[in-house]
Amino acid sequence: MLGERLKKLRLNKGYSLSELADLAGVSKSYLSYLERNLQTNPSLQFLNKISTTLETDLEYILNGVSAAELKKQQKHTLDDEWKRLVQKAIAEGMSKEDFIHFKEYMEFQKWQGQKKQAMKNKEEAELEQ
Numbered sequence: 287m288l289g290e291r292l293k294k295l296r297l298n299k300g301y302s303l304s305e306l307a308d309l310a311g312v313s314k315s316y317l318s319y320l321e322r323n324l325q326t327n328p329s330l331q332f333l334n335k336i337s338t339t340l341e342t343d344l345e346y347i348l349n350g351v352s353a354a355e356l357k358k359q360q361k362h363t364l365d366d367e368w369k370r371l372v373q374k375a376i377a378e379g380m381s382k383e384d385f386i387h388f389k390e391y392m393e394f395q396k397w398q399g400q401k402k403q404a405m406k407n408k409e410e411a412e413l414e415q
Contacts, residue, residue: 287323288320288323288326288328288347289320289322290321291346291350292320292321292336292347295347299340299341303317303318306336306340309339310338310339311335312332316328317336333347
């Protein structure tokens with residue numbers, strides 16, 4: 287929970303309740319209420335002050351996962367649309383090998399496009415001179 291994460295972060299930094307409250311410019315009693323889960327709905331302004339002082343991000347305080355880790359998890363998660371597309375491809379007979387060949391083909395097409403764009407940019411630069 288939020289209170290437990292705040293307390294853990296505070297203790298990891300070696301701060302007492304008073305020290306953290308003073309450094310963050312927040313109420314010591316309110317911080318204590320949060321850590322003991324007597325108060326569970328702090329303002330974003332309050333949490334921002336605490337996260338800055340504790341040198342962590344707001345997402346970690348709220349969710350127990352840093353923003354970078356959350357983004358990484360989302361990046362590696364198949365959403366429902368991807369799952370449907372893969373299931374449809376499998377149902378239509380696409381194998382893993384077919385998918386690998388298709389991926390390689392798409393990478394080749396991208397490379398060719400970049401190559402053509404570079405040549406076009408070079409030609410345009412030469413015309414401007």
